[in-house]
Amino acid sequence: MSPLTQNSYDPKGEGAHVMVTRVDAAVNWIRKNSCWPQPMGLACCAIELMAAGASRFDISRFGAEVMRFSPRQSDCMIVAGTCTYKMAGVVKRVWDQMPAPKWCIAMGACASTGGMYRSYSVVQGVDHFLPVDVYVSGCPPRPEALLEGFMAIQRKIEHSKGFTALKDPAGALLDDEATKGPIIIRGE
Amino acid sequence: MADSDRMIINLGPQHPSTHGVLRVVLELDGEEITRVSPDIGFLHRGDEKIAENMTYQQFLPYTDRLDYLAPLANNVTYAYAVEKLLGIEVPPRCHVIRVICCELSRIASHLLGLGSYAMDVGAMTVFLYCMREREKVMDLFEILSGARFTSSFIRIGGLANDLTPDFVPGVRAFLQDLPAAVAEIDGLLSRNRIFVERTRDIGVLSKEDAIDLGVTGPTLRASGVDWDLRKAHPYSAYAGFDFEVPRGSVGDCYDRFLVRMEEVRQSQRIVEQALDRLPDGPWHVEDGKVFLPPKADVLTKMEPLIHQFMLITEGINAPAGEIYFSAENPKGELGFLIVSKGGGVPHRLKIRAPSFVNLQALPTLAVGHMLSDMTAILGSLDFVMGECDR
Amino acid sequence: MKSPDPITLLKDRFGGEAIVQPEFRGETGVYLPRTRIAEACRLLKTEGGFDMLTDLSGVDFPGETPRFEVHYLLYSFSCGRRLRLVTGVPEEDPHVDSVSGIWATANWHEREAFDMFGLCFDGHPDLRRILMWDGYPHHPLRKDFPVAGLPSDLPVTAEDAGSVEAAPMAGGPFVATSGTTRATRREPLACDTAAERDRLVRDPHRKEEI
Numbered sequence: 001m002s003p004l005t006q007n008s009y010d011p012k013g014e015g016a017h018v019m020v021t022r023v024d025a026a027v028n029w030i031r032k033n034s035c036w037p038q039p040m041g042l043a044c045c046a047i048e049l050m051a052a053g054a055s056r057f058d059i060s061r062f063g064a065e066v067m068r069f070s071p072r073q074s075d076c077m078i079v080a081g082t083c084t085y086k087m088a089g090v091v092k093r094v095w096d097q098m099p100a101p102k103w104c105i106a107m108g109a110c111a112s113t114g115g116m117y118r119s120y121s122v123v124q125g126v127d128h129f130l131p132v133d134v135y136v137s138g139c140p141p142r143p144e145a146l147l148e149g150f151m152a153i154q155r156k157i158e159h160s161k162g163f164t165a166l167k168d169p170a171g172a173l174l175d176d177e178a179t180k181g182p183i184i185i186r187g188e
Numbered sequence: 189m190a191d192s193d194r195m196i197i198n199l200g201p202q203h204p205s206t207h208g209v210l211r212v213v214l215e216l217d218g219e220e221i222t223r224v225s226p227d228i229g230f231l232h233r234g235d236e237k238i239a240e241n242m243t244y245q246q247f248l249p250y251t252d253r254l255d256y257l258a259p260l261a262n263n264v265t266y267a268y269a270v271e272k273l274l275g276i277e278v279p280p281r282c283h284v285i286r287v288i289c290c291e292l293s294r295i296a297s298h299l300l301g302l303g304s305y306a307m308d309v310g311a312m313t314v315f316l317y318c319m320r321e322r323e324k325v326m327d328l329f330e331i332l333s334g335a336r337f338t339s340s341f342i343r344i345g346g347l348a349n350d351l352t353p354d355f356v357p358g359v360r361a362f363l364q365d366l367p368a369a370v371a372e373i374d375g376l377l378s379r380n381r382i383f384v385e386r387t388r389d390i391g392v393l394s395k396e397d398a399i400d401l402g403v404t405g406p407t408l409r410a411s412g413v414d415w416d417l418r419k420a421h422p423y424s425a426y427a428g429f430d431f432e433v434p435r436g437s438v439g440d441c442y443d444r445f446l447v448r449m450e451e452v453r454q455s456q457r458i459v460e461q462a463l464d465r466l467p468d469g470p471w472h473v474e475d476g477k478v479f480l481p482p483k484a485d486v487l488t489k490m491e492p493l494i495h496q497f498m499l500i501t502e503g504i505n506a507p508a509g510e511i512y513f514s515a516e517n518p519k520g521e522l523g524f525l526i527v528s529k530g531g532g533v534p535h536r537l538k539i540r541a542p543s544f545v546n547l548q549a550l551p552t553l554a555v556g557h558m559l560s561d562m563t564a565i566l567g568s569l570d571f572v573m574g575e576c577d578r
Numbered sequence: 579m580k581s582p583d584p585i586t587l588l589k590d591r592f593g594g595e596a597i598v599q600p601e602f603r604g605e606t607g608v609y610l611p612r613t614r615i616a617e618a619c620r621l622l623k624t625e626g627g628f629d630m631l632t633d634l635s636g637v638d639f640p641g642e643t644p645r646f647e648v649h650y651l652l653y654s655f656s657c658g659r660r661l662r663l664v665t666g667v668p669e670e671d672p673h674v675d676s677v678s679g680i681w682a683t684a685n686w687h688e689r690e691a692f693d694m695f696g697l698c699f700d701g702h703p704d705l706r707r708i709l710m711w712d713g714y715p716h717h718p719l720r721k722d723f724p725v726a727g728l729p730s731d732l733p734v735t736a737e738d739a740g741s742v743e744a745a746p747m748a749g750g751p752f753v754a755t756s757g758t759t760r761a762t763r764r765e766p767l768a769c770d771t772a773a774e775r776d777r778l779v780r781d782p783h784r785k786e787e788i
Contacts, residue, residue, distance in 0.1 A: 040202065042209055043231055043574055044256035047300070048337060051326070054319035069204045085742050086711050086733055087209055087230040090201055116249065118745040119234030120718050120727025121710065129740065140337055229709035236694075237718055237725050272603055399629050399655070402683030413655070420658055509602040512633070512651055512662070525649065527637055538635040540651075548686045577709060 024161060031075070031101070032157040033063035037150075038074035038098065040091055042081030045108035045140040049080040052143035062150055071097040076153055078146070079130070082110035083123045092129050101160075103153050106132045107146055109139045127182075136185045145185055152183045193217060197559070201230045205308040205563040208573030212550070212562070219558045224551040228544075231577040239537035243503025244270045245344050247537070252338035254539065255575040257300050258293035258518045260329070263342035268423060269513035269524035270344050273506050276478060280467045282346050283425040288359070288462045289332075289341065290424070290515075291455040295366070296325040297518035298448045298455075305445065305567035306377060309386050314376055321369045324362050331355050344504060345479035346472020356463055366456055374449060387441035391553040391565035394439060401552065402545045405520025406447045407569060411439035417516035424515075428465075431457050441568035448570070451518075478504050503532020512540075519543050519572060539578050543571035581627030581654060584608075584661050591621055599664070607662040612648075615665040616675035619650065623680055628652040628661060631677070634687035636667075636695040640721040645669035646697055650677070667697055676702040694719035 037059070041049055052059045053067055060066075068074040071094045083091055095104070106126050109115035112135045114124030126132060133156060136149040195216045201209040209230035215223035235254070239247045251266040252259035264286045271278065278286075303318025326336040331354050333339035341348050377383045393403065398411040408415060416433040418426040434450035436443030472479045476495035485492035498505075508530040514523030520542025527536040546569055553565050588596040588608055595614055599607035610618050622628040633651040644666035652661045667674050676699035678684040688699040689708040696717040699705055706712060711733035716723055726745040 044253050044338060046208070047256060050300075050304075051319065051323065054323070055316050056320065056323045069202070082231060082233055084230060084232055086232065087201060088740075089733060090209075090230070094202055114745065117233045117238070119238055119725055120716075120723070120742075120745070121232050121234050122745065124743075124745050142336065229707075229711070232709040234718065234725065237723075240721075241725050275603060397682075400682045402630055402632065402681065415655060510607070510649075510662075511603050511605060512660070514632070521632070523633060523651075525633060525635055525651065527649075535639075536635070536637045538633065538649075540633040544686065544690075545683055548683060 028158050028160060032154040034065070035063055035075045035103070035150075035153065035157065036066055036068045036073065037064050037105075038071055038077040038094070039067045039069065040077050040079045040081075040094065042079070042083060042087060042091075043110065045080035045111070048140040048143055049078060049107065049146065052146045057143040057147060059147060059150065062147065062154065064150065071095070072099065074098060075101070076103045076105060076150075077130075078105045078107050079111040079126045079132075080107040080140075082115060082117055083126050084121045085123055086121070088123050088126075088129060091126065095130055101157075103133045103156065104130050105134045105136060105146075105149050105153060106130075107136045107149065108141055109137060112137060115139060132182055134183045134185060138186075141185070149183075149185045152185060156183070194222065199562065201227075205566055207304065207566060207571060208576075210547070210566075210571075210573055210576075212566075214554075214559070214562070216559060219560075221554050221557055221559060221562065224554045226547055226550050228547065228573070229577055231573045233578065235578040236537055236539060239534055241533070243532040244506070244534065245499070245503065248342065248344070249338070249340045252340050253574055254541065254578065255297070255517060255519055255522065255543070255572045256338065257572055258290075258297035259338045260289040260341060261293040261297070261515075261517045262522060263340060264290050264424070265513070265515040265517060265522045266524055267342045267344055268515060269511065269526060270504075270506070272513045273509065273511045273526050273528055274344075274478060274504065275507070276345060276473055276475065278346055278473055279470045280425070281469045282471050284462050284466050285347060285351060285471065286342065287425045287429070288459055288466075291458045291462070292325055292328060292359070294455045294518045295452050295459075296322050298452050299325075301518075301567075301570040302373060302445065302448055302452075305564075305570070306373075306383070308563045308567040309383060311377060311380070311383065314373055317369065317372055317376075321366065324365070328355065328358050328362060331358055343472065343479065345475065346470075350471045356466070359459060359463060363456055363460060367453070370449060370452055378446070378449075384442060386561070386564050387445060387568065389438070390441045390557060390561050391568060392438060392440045393549060393553055397549070397552055398439065401549045403520070403549050404542050404545065405517070406451060407444055407520065407546055407549070409434065410436035410443035410447045412437055417514060417521060423513075425462070426458075429458050429461050431455075431461075441564050444568040444570070505532060506530065506534075514540060517542060519570060519575065520546055522575075539575075541575040541578060543573070543576040544578075547571050547576055581657055582625065584622055584626045584628070584659070587621060587626050588618060592618065605660070605662060607664055609664045609666075612665045612667055612674045615648075615650075615663065616677055616680070618663060619652075619677045619680050622652060622661070622663075626652075626661075627654045627656045628659075629655055631681035631683050631687075632660070634677070634684055634691065636691040636697050636719070638695060638719060638721045643668065646672060646695060648674055648691065648697065672696055673698045673700055675700050676705075678702055693717070696720065 039049055077095055106112045111126050114122050134149045134152045136145050138145055197214045197216055199212040199214055201211040211227040213225040214221055235250050251262040254262045299318040299322045303315040306314035329339055330336040333341040393411045395412045398408050414435050419433055431454045434447045436447050480499055481492035481495055486496045506528045508528055510527045512523055512525045514521045522542055523540030525538040526534050529535045554562055592614055595611055597609040630653045632653045635649045637647045646667040648665050650663040676688055688702055691697045692705055693707040693709050715730055716728055728744055730742045732740050
């Protein structure tokens with residue numbers, strides 16, 4: 001339960017089952033449980049991303065019901081794979097089209113830091129041009145690790161300013177020490 | 189006059205059906221495609237340049253990420269290429285295990301190819317069924333090597349490890365379930381009215397065009413050319429196995445789909461035979477100048493210590509010369525052209541990527557069809573951008 | 579249908595200009611001058627039965643004359659035979675005839691050789707970059723281009739300010755030289771500064787110890 005929610009639900013009592021909470025908490029709860037990913041599947045990590053979306057690992061049980069390729073319909077961009085300089089402009093453009101609030105997971109070593117491709121054409125980490133919230137290490141990370149990263153995004157959302165963020169999107173997140181700053185998930 | 193009726197549309201590089209980061213610039217006359225211009229290079233990572241700066245065994249993990257749907261198959265091809273350059277032959281057990289790895293990779297790759305093709309065309313369920321079977325293959329690779337996906341299990345001169353006791357029973361169990369799964373996919377798609385309408389006589393590639401364009405793999409065989417490197421120029425242990433090479437007749441998307449599905453069945457035959465006649469014996473060459481000696485020896489004896497040191501710091505001392513080796517990968521003929529000036533680092537490593545060559549056939553296939561056929565054609569070509577762009 | 583022996587075919591047409599390279603690992607290669615290579619390819623396709631061009635690749639030999647080589651790998655379905663043709667392309671005039679009219683597959687291969695090496699294929703219908711973007715100023719697979727890259731502008735599709743930077747090396751990966759027998763040269767070395775890289779890449783056989 002988020003610290004913003006007060007629970008006056010008494011399972012043993014009679015009468016209406018009522019929960020009292022703040023709008024922020026309710027909005028956060030809704031947002032975190034319906035966070036639709038934008039699969040920016042660039043390379044091999046995209047295959048593990050697809051595996052995470054398939055039946056065994058099933059990302060939709062976390063609320064990420066559909067992978068929305070349209071940026072206008074998605075909340076969380078999962079950059080899965082090596083981003084080259086040629087592709088970087090495209091990724092940035094798609095990111096810019098996503099409406100706030102939006103989050104970004106850098107999945108895999110290549111998206112986080114350029115990975116093993118220290119070469120002339122590879123951007124050494126998408127955080128050169130995107131504000132990454134969660135880094136998932138691994139080459140490729142196991143689907144479970146991606147799900148852990150997704151859950152970290154959910155924790156971030158849970159502790160964010162929620163509805164109040166509409167007034168101040170820039171300072172919206174990072175309410176809590178636990179979710180401040182980029183989170184790094186070990187993904188091997 | 190006619191030009192103002194034409195519309196130029198950009199497909200990709202971020203698009204659900206482009207199978208990776210491919211950009212296709214289409215010129216349309218209404219719904220009909222009049223010109224196709226693929227724009228690749230969005231995943232060009234500089235593999236060939238990187239290869240010139242590291243030793244042969246250091247480059248092996250990069251080969252995993254070429255055709256990332258069948259990582260082990262790329263590893264095996266690369267290992268055979270370097271072994272051809274070195275002029276060494278691995279023991280029979282190693283050959284057969286490599287065949288098993290290749291064929292399991294082929295099954296996994298085709299399953300995903302068929303699944304994502306079906307998803308592009310609209311049949312989402314098939315994708316989930318294929319991924320379910322593919323997960324079993326991933327489990328097998330995890331038993332084999334510890335990593336489910338890009339495992340880099342092969343080494344120059346052998347393998348990373350011998351088979352664990354769980355592996356062979358695991359493969360047999362998987363192969364028992366596989367025919368039912370393929371039959372499920374077959375039942376859902378092969379005589380499905382919608383699927384057939386969307387794929388029959390779409391994207392026809394004639395035999396002559398296919399050869400002229402250098403197309404290889406299932407796409408070539410669907411166009412009627414009976415050519416499979418495993419039969420034409422047998423490598424590894426393929427000469428001893430009994431299997432058929434499926435061939436199409438029309439060369440349309442439907443044929444390509446059927447060829448891939450039949451290849452899964454034939455791969456199953458090969459793996460079964462391989463398991464039955466898996467020879468005992470060493471799983472790597474015993475040459476200390478090629479294959480790392482066992483750690484216990486390295487820590488206790490002088491010569492293995494020196495071999496280990498030389499192999500790690502300077503790499504395998506290859507002779508000067510040039511070779512080309514290619515193998516029948518799931519996507520087509522993957523070839524490595526290695527120009528060596530001696531020493532442990534190649535002077536030039538050119539990767540002949542089947543997806544790069546097959547994708548060039550796209551304009552020939554797509555012009556004249558409608559925009560909605562584009563996804564069917566792209567899916568049927570079954571290319572991988574990691575390999576295409578390197 | 580058996581096709582004639584390709585070496586005989588080439589020797590008959592080109593005589594001394596066709597130099598057969600020593601056989602290595604069962605592979606045959608024939609060297610031809612760049613003015614005759616397209617003709618040789620056409621001959622081998624029409625009369626030699628080499629209906630498929632498997633691969634076309636550029637190779638850079640800095641310090642040698644001619645600096646570049648183009649390797650053609652041909653395959654004949656009817657005979658099951660592979661053949662390699664090699665031609666030399668000088669640095670000061672990097673032009674060679676295109677074979678895209680002979681095999682359609684050469685189109686993209688030649689574009690890649692142009693992109694990576696700067697080799698110009700005369701007669702190519704659409705010679706532009708294929709893997710790097712159109713305005714990229716360098717040819718990456720040339721030996722004097724470092725693997726980490728050189729700074730340049732971003733492709734035009736990128737709207738925001740930024741630039742292509744060289745990847746940070748900071749001690750690794752190591753840059754090794756091929757083809758040397760001296761152990762100090764063969765051993766991979768860190769290449770942090772441009773000066774070190776220049777020295778290693780441009781002149782691998784320099785006597786100076788590091």
